[in-house]
Amino acid sequence: MSESFTKGMARNIYYGGSVFFLLIFLALTFHTTKEMPKRDHRENLTEAVERGKALWEENNCIGCHTLIGEGAYFAPELGNVFDRRGGEANFKAFFSGWMKAQPLNIPGRRQMPNFHLSDEEIDDLAEFLKWTSKMDTNNWPPNIEG
Amino acid sequence: MNTLKYQSQAVAKPYFIFALILFVGQILFGLIMGLQYVVGDFLAGAIPFNVARMVHTNLLIVWLLFGFMGSAYYMVPEESETELYSPKLAMILFWVFAAAGVATILGYLLVPYSTLAEITYNDLWPTMGREFLEMPTITKIGVVVVALGFLFNLGMTVLKGRKTAITMVLMTGLIGLAVFFLFAFYNPSNLALDKLFWWFVVHLWVEGVWELIMGAILAYVLIKITGVDREVIEKWLYVIIAMALISGILGTGHHFYWLTTPEYWQWIGSVFSAIEPLPFFAMVLYAFNMVNRRRREHPNKAATLWALGTAVMAFLGAGVWGFLHTLSPVNYYTHGSQITAAHGHMAFYGAYAMIVMTIISYAMPKLRGIGEANCNRAQVREMWGFWLMTVAMVFITLFLTGAGVLQVWLQRLPESGEALSFMATQDKLEIFYWLREIAGVVFLLGLIAYLTSFWVTEKEA
Numbered sequence: 001m002s003e004s005f006t007k008g009m010a011r012n013i014y015y016g017g018s019v020f021f022l023l024i025f026l027a028l029t030f031h032t033t034k035e036m037p038k039r040d041h042r043e044n045l046t047e048a049v050e051r052g053k054a055l056w057e058e059n060n061c062i063g064c065h066t067l068i069g070e071g072a073y074f075a076p077e078l079g080n081v082f083d084r085r086g087g088e089a090n091f092k093a094f095f096s097g098w099m100k101a102q103p104l105n106i107p108g109r110r111q112m113p114n115f116h117l118s119d120e121e122i123d124d125l126a127e128f129l130k131w132t133s134k135m136d137t138n139n140w141p142p143n144i145e146g
Numbered sequence: 147m148n149t150l151k152y153q154s155q156a157v158a159k160p161y162f163i164f165a166l167i168l169f170v171g172q173i174l175f176g177l178i179m180g181l182q183y184v185v186g187d188f189l190a191g192a193i194p195f196n197v198a199r200m201v202h203t204n205l206l207i208v209w210l211l212f213g214f215m216g217s218a219y220y221m222v223p224e225e226s227e228t229e230l231y232s233p234k235l236a237m238i239l240f241w242v243f244a245a246a247g248v249a250t251i252l253g254y255l256l257v258p259y260s261t262l263a264e265i266t267y268n269d270l271w272p273t274m275g276r277e278f279l280e281m282p283t284i285t286k287i288g289v290v291v292v293a294l295g296f297l298f299n300l301g302m303t304v305l306k307g308r309k310t311a312i313t314m315v316l317m318t319g320l321i322g323l324a325v326f327f328l329f330a331f332y333n334p335s336n337l338a339l340d341k342l343f344w345w346f347v348v349h350l351w352v353e354g355v356w357e358l359i360m361g362a363i364l365a366y367v368l369i370k371i372t373g374v375d376r377e378v379i380e381k382w383l384y385v386i387i388a389m390a391l392i393s394g395i396l397g398t399g400h401h402f403y404w405l406t407t408p409e410y411w412q413w414i415g416s417v418f419s420a421i422e423p424l425p426f427f428a429m430v431l432y433a434f435n436m437v438n439r440r441r442r443e444h445p446n447k448a449a450t451l452w453a454l455g456t457a458v459m460a461f462l463g464a465g466v467w468g469f470l471h472t473l474s475p476v477n478y479y480t481h482g483s484q485i486t487a488a489h490g491h492m493a494f495y496g497a498y499a500m501i502v503m504t505i506i507s508y509a510m511p512k513l514r515g516i517g518e519a520n521c522n523r524a525q526v527r528e529m530w531g532f533w534l535m536t537v538a539m540v541f542i543t544l545f546l547t548g549a550g551v552l553q554v555w556l557q558r559l560p561e562s563g564e565a566l567s568f569m570a571t572q573d574k575l576e577i578f579y580w581l582r583e584i585a586g587v588v589f590l591l592g593l594i595a596y597l598t599s600f601w602v603t604e605k606e607a
Contacts, residue, residue: 005381007377007381007384010382010384010385011384013388014384014391017388018395024395025395025396028414035407036338036339036406036407039407040336040337040338040339040406045335049335053335054272058260058264058272058274060196060197060259060275061275062275062276062277063196063200063277063280064195064199067337068404068482069404071277072196073482073484073487074182074195076567076569103190106187109186109187110187110569110572111186111190111194113190115260132337135406136406137405137406138403138404141481142559143558143560143561143565144563144565145565145566145568145571
């Protein structure tokens with residue numbers, strides 16, 4: 001690097017640039033949180049959804065599955081599982097049956113544990129997954145398979 | 147023989163040793179998971195995949211934190227030209243952090259996660275069950291306490307001594323690390339908001355403030371092993387981390403594409419994360435440049451190898467493999483696929499595991515009273531470890547990338563109805579997962595070679 005470009009100049013770019021872009025980032029984040037109510041349909045966030053999210057977390061579902069693409073890549077995406085597995089008409093029946101059938105014990109197949117949830121808890125979790133599937137995710141995932 | 151310039155630097159030693167112990171654990175659990183990818187029911191009852199993964203990723207984070215702390219305790223007294231403010235506090239915090247870490251990992255392994263949530267009163271302040279932030283709330287509070295004590299100790303040392311660019315950058319990085327961790331305590335019931343601010347911890351750590359810590363450690367080691375003028379190295383350091391933050395802060399946008407956010411993030415995220423490889427490329431130029439312009443022949447060849455290696459591998463893993471899937475139209479198809487896993491592995495190894503091993507390689511001979519460098523035989527063994535681990539990681543990344551490309555091709559690109567399901571796709575990826583597991587075993591062999599190098603001595607003449 002040229003001698004006329006001094007350490008002091010480099011330092012000022014570092015401090016000035018970082019602070020400048022941090023402020024822009026914070027302003028945009030603020031704006032984003034103001035815009036999100038239009039897209040995340042928080043008005044439908046019921047107590048059942050809230051309880052469902054707590055169950056999702058307390059059983060570490062993210063340790064195998066992805067939810068809107070984030071999590072582990074060991075088991076299917078669940079952000080759109082509501083649509084993939086029956087939707088309004090059939091999802092809850094499917095989901096309840098699925099949760100109770102675990103572990104499937106098929107030799108060699110990846111195995112989901114049984115989390116011993118009550119019927120009410122299974123319903124809460126289903127409500128959470130249903131709510132999640134209706135978020136406006138800019139059309140992600142590209143298809144129903146997630 | 148005492149080879150330390152400041153006696154309080156010695157507190158770094160237990161931090162480094164414990165970091166390496168946890169590293170071994172991380173790799174063993176990685177191998178278990180790798181096998182579960184192909185033999186799905188392997189240990190499924192005793193160590194379900196979600197538990198193994200939590201242990202694998204949390205051990206990584208914790209061992210890197212131990213490594214960063216050890217690095218700071220080693221570097222700051224020498225940079226500040228004064229003894230550490232309180233070596234005793236550093237040792238107390240070591241034991242507190244180690245005990246909390248071990249207890250948490252045992253909690254993951256011994257009881258179901260929901261039980262752990264219950265007995266740690268997660269319902270009072272729910273923060274658990276989110277990727278990488280799985281630790282109980284009480285452990286998170288413990289981390290904050292340890293971080294505060296650590297920053298206080300270092301801050302007092304820096305204040306009473308010489309201030310260098312390296313200590314200033316290191317301190318900004320460490321303070322940033324602590325500040326952004328606080329977002330781990332924010333867990334709204336609205337998933338969209340939860341995810342948005344979750345990235346304030348995850349992204350602003352690894353693509354933000356951790357890069358400052360990495361830059362500071364690399365600059366320190368380069369000054370020591372090349373003897374190049376501090377002014378030159380520190381100028382480069384500022385330029386590199388300026389680029390890292392200018393690109394990386396708004397680069398957070400590449401995580402906001404699919405989170406109910408306004409469209410401008412598609413552009414901001416794409417443009418700024420396209421710049422993110424630049425600081426890593428500059429780091430490669432800088433590391434090789436400084437070593438070529440060296441004014442002394444440092445006897446620790448292994449440390450030089452690690453310093454060059456971390457720059458190259460960070461560029462490949464974080465820079466190139468990050469760029470591969472960061473543009474919004476690409477990420478639409480690759481998000482949450484094995485491509486992400488490929489990038490994660492090489493980036494964490496290249497940028498953060500290797501920078502910690504760089505400073506360990508440089509500092510350990512002095513901490514152990516051996517001198518400037520280990521004997522030749524030990525260095526050769528260490529370099530075997532370097533090459534085996536690094537080449538294995540390259541192959542792990544290539545195999546996961548192969549798996550990811552095929553996954554996107556089969557599962558993401560076709561229309562609904564024609565696309566293969568997740569599980570059907572996974573069956574097609576089996577060969578890649580087997581090869582990845584083999585590469586993982588080679589990585590373990592490399593780690594064993596590396597660790598045994600600490601016991602290698604010169605042959606009796």
